[in-house]
Amino acid sequence: MGKRTISFSxxxxxxxxxxxxxxxxxxxxxxxxxxxxxxxxxRLKEEAQSGFNGAIVDDLVTGGARxxxxxxxxxxxxxxxxxxxxxxxxxxxxxxxxxxxxxxPGTSPHPRGAELGLTIGGFGKGRGKKEVWGYFENGELKLTxxxxxxxxxxxxxxxxxxxxxAIAKEVFG
Numbered sequence: 001m002g003k004r005t006i007s008f009s010x011x012x013x014x015x016x017x018x019x020x021x022x023x024x025x026x027x028x029x030x031x032x033x034x035x036x037x038x039x040x041x042x043r044l045k046e047e048a049q050s051g052f053n054g055a056i057v058d059d060l061v062t063g064g065a066r067x068x069x070x071x072x073x074x075x076x077x078x079x080x081x082x083x084x085x086x087x088x089x090x091x092x093x094x095x096x097x098x099x100x101x102x103x104x105p106g107t108s109p110h111p112r113g114a115e116l117g118l119t120i121g122g123f124g125k126g127r128g129k130k131e132v133w134g135y136f137e138n139g140e141l142k143l144t145x146x147x148x149x150x151x152x153x154x155x156x157x158x159x160x161x162x163x164x165x166a167i168a169k170e171v172f173g
Contacts, residue, residue: 041081051152098146
């Protein structure tokens with residue numbers, strides 16, 4: 001799909017023919033734009049899911065680590081597509097928890113963390129300001145170093161931004 005020229009003479013039938021050509025072109029542009037939106041959303045989904053897969057959500061002092069459970073999906077909402085990371089672990093893997101892996105309290109390794117109010121040690125009772133803190137799970141004390149900020153959603157956006165021209169060329173030809 002490239003630049004298209006519609007030529008016609010000034011007769012009623014030629015103008016009607018040109019209008020039909022223009023309407024067909026408009027329809028094709030809308031279809032390709034929708035396809036581009038869907039392709040970009042699917043690519044973001046794939047890249048983000050890859051980042052969440054195998055991510056550590058609890059770096060336990062004893063007993064290993066707990067792996068995040070996050071599912072990334074795409075929802076169509078009219079003319080937009082929304083990429084959603086679902087699961088209790090999503091926010092921790094995206095923004096991190098605790099100074100052990102993520103730097104000083106009050107900062108954020110995530111490019112939008114501070115802006116969104118998601119800073120290290122800023123959640124709950126501020127236990128993430130310590131190198132090790134604990135919580136109870138099924139009556140058992142778990143000591144953790146927190147969660148390294150993997151930023152799969154932010155990284156997916158950066159990756160797909162680098163690919164967007166190629167995706168658009170595939171879609172529009």
